């Protein structure tokens with residue numbers, strides 16, 4: 001028992017150390033973004049977007065959750081047979097998550113976008129960092145080549161190969177979103193990749209997998225799961241070195257039955273509730289472990 005508690009204390013110290021390391025890595029990037037006057041605005045619950053503050057966020061018990069509705073603007077995301085556009089569906093689900101999570105006393109929620117506009121993938125990660133987010137959750141409802149593909153999946157970052165052919169297909173497809181925005185955004189992503197330290201990221205991926213499992217567990221009773229565990233793939237939007245990040249594919253919009261579901265407010269609320277419970281349970285587990293050290 002004593003050894004276990006020592007190990008936990010070490011892990012906790014390691015996390016603190018790594019958080020500091022991640023901040024050190026990221027601060028030059030924050031300065032760069034400021035110099036370029038990148039217009040980074042996010043929704044903070046009111047209709048007025050908040051300007052980015054470069055000050056360190058206050059560290060108290062309140063957790064900041066950054067919800068990222070996929071696609072937007074000139075990038076509609078995947079399309080359903082009935083004409084549904086992924087970008088609108090995921091924005092609605094994200095708003096639903098925000099509404100439910102904001103009732104939690106110790107959680108603050110922001111969205112990377114709360115209107116129909118395009119944000120490059122690298123900038124979504126950057127928004128999360130500049131706001132000092134404790135957790136990043138990207139929400140999607142993608143398509144596949146076969147209309148038979150169905151069910152929800154949860155993804156975390158992989159530095160190595162994708163965990164399945166589907167994971168590889170999904171990450172390639174999502175990462176091509178920046179092609180819409182032109183070549184300039186790709187260079188930014190390369191820059192971000194350069195500053196990733198494996199050491200920090202390994203810890204973050206570990207936490208992302210724990211978060212993913214909490215979300216999978218909550219989706220299981222309410223919707224079919226395409227894969228039973230958190231999958232791993234090289235999604236650009238999950239490449240934060242220090243913020244646990246997962247991407248939830250809520251359903252396949254190319255499956256006629258799931259497109260019908262995605263169009264209903266009932267299903268959107270149901271899947272949003274599962275995401276919310278997953279997030280709350282993840283923080284609860286984190287706090288329980290912290291108390292033991």
Ligand SMILES: [Zn+2]
Nearest residue numbers: 070077140142
């Ligand atoms: Zn998508």
